[in-house]
Amino acid sequence: MSTDENGMARDHAPDDVRLARAYLLRVAEPPAPALAAFVGAHGPVEAAALVRRGQAPDSVLQETSARRELGLAERDLDEAERHGARLVVPEDAEWPAWPLLALDIATGRGVDGVAAPIALWVRGGARLDEAATEAIAVVGARAATPYGEHTAAELAYALAGGELAVFSGAAYGIDGAAHRGVLAAGGVTAAVLGCGLDAGYPAGHVGLLNRIAEHGLVVSEYPPGTPPARHRFLVRNRLIAGLTAGTVVVEAGARSGARNTAATAGTLGKVVMAVPGPVGSAQSVGCHQLIRDAAATLVASADDVLDTVGRLSAARAAPPPARRRTDGLGPQALRVHEALEGRGGRSPEEVATESGVPLARVRALLPALELDGFAERCETGWRRARS
């Protein structure tokens, strides 16, 4: 949040800041670590002016030279507004500074390819900072199985019921099922795209994206008009991982973009989780490998997810399993109980022989078992009590 000339906090960044960041998003293909650092050092307005004039270190010019002549910031902001979208900048109260801090920390540690975004194009009725406060990423294969889509939808539904926002990538398969599960629960879901918000991609999910935007969010760092590309999905994955507390991979083949998101989440120090499946399913191979390599924690339910990210759920899905009545018995009492028969009675001597428990102990244990309702006397000796 910035302050105005009187030092009062305000919710929105001034227009020149927004224009400068819109320009910077346009001239550099993310992630642009040198540019991000340059903006951090000079502020967005001065940084933009310097880049435009070519007065920046070589590393910054490398990232920006191809497009720095482009003066499309105003057009991009107008275009976005026409699509019902806005540019959220770090100077806004809506900026998700806390979850994205992980990107700066990892970049500072020397991790490549995870520089923080310069700003984010956002469309939808939710506030990005609020959605990202308690958020889980649910991602997975496009070529998902019915099991995977069902599991993703159920998991997302339950997470939304637990007041968590669910982030995903709007792809076919697991991503779409996760978004739909949240919508069914009336919760908040966010789709983070690897293309401009107006790209209409994937084509079959345009309606879904519109529904997501009603109560949730559609997010991208790519300016209007940017087409989807494979490298952009990989770059986008750092935002899905960065904006959430943890990432759940629901289904993933041996090679899968979802595993890339999981690896990025791990690099960022976020929690990585994976859902198991039938061992014969090729779409669970990636999840099983993540779990086997201890790169992900197995989760089988929303409660598992909440436990793993460290928040206790208010209401457990299932009560603990019932104890068998004899669970409280010691080993010798258990053996004596086992040595009794349901119908015919046995003498303490017979019980001692059958159970291997010394006769004196048997004589002491039988009345104790009777008191606890496990044994009863009959004409021919002792027998097991009917339950």
Place this chain on the structure above:
Amino acid sequence: MSTDENGMARDHAPDDVRLARAYLLRVAEPPAPALAAFVGAHGPVEAAALVRRGQAPDSVLQETSARRELGLAERDLDEAERHGARLVVPEDAEWPAWPLLALDIATGRGVDGVAAPIALWVRGGARLDEAATEAIAVVGARAATPYGEHTAAELAYALAGGELAVFSGAAYGIDGAAHRGVLAAGGVTAAVLGCGLDAGYPAGHVGLLNRIAEHGLVVSEYPPGTPPARHRFLVRNRLIAGLTAGTVVVEAGARSGARNTAATAGTLGKVVMAVPGPVGSAQSVGCHQLIRDAAATLVASADDVLDTVGRLSAARAAPPPARRRTDGLGPQALRVHEALEGRGGRSPEEVATESGVPLARVRALLPALELDGFAERCETGWRRARS
């Protein structure tokens, strides 16, 4: 292996040793840690004589007082022979001393309930020491699902194909499926029982046990005539865990005896593994909990099992997944490649703008991509090469 009066090694223990151990197996209900230590200190013949006369420490008398009058050793050995069984004692070459050492070590560390057996009743054509040299336990729920039984059978089949012996408990469900999988592969399987070898239990598996005995082994520490009992299955589980290098739980409910075997295997320092399944299946809950709690390593195949127990399999089940052709490209080359179109050509300037890669780099990368077969020149500029 013992030595005869000339100091020559011999394969079989003398008759008095076998008689003494048969007597000791009859008088104490396993596990009998005090008796095991007493036998270790005095040797089986003297220990048996002292126990019979009541001249033993209280701890030993506690374990043996109920039955020490029983002089059934000769009858038990005759009875066993009539059923085609034998008593294997630690003085025999066939004794699986090395794997069972884990029981002594754990008992020495103060772990309760895992004392080594005094001897083992064995029926079948295989040698117990050889079977236990490279052995895996495959266990699981009696109330197994078709998925679980199928997975257990396939896993056991593949392990048997890798020359490993598969141990299990002959129960309905997973145990039976594991034994049958090995029999289908013509391998060696061993059933370890919680009752006498002649108990005919479980009734529906008498035929299966006969087939197991043909080329494999049926094993028990309980004398002929001992009926099955719940506590005996728990006690038996330490032998399944102890005789193998690792235990695989294929299916287990939230409460399951298979989890007891897994816990015992962990206590003994053996490898514990679990097979995942669909998250909606109640019979996979126990496996998922074991994996989630890091009490077991996830295994999805026989190769996973072999990797986990530390032996590399000679032949991998599946070749590594194929690499995509563009995997070898650097990030800038990948972005340039993505910026090309399949049909119409693009100028280097257009490619630079679209990819965000500096024009000078684009001019250098395009010919390099051409050399590697990723790009080609056409009348209108550069386009993606057809693969």
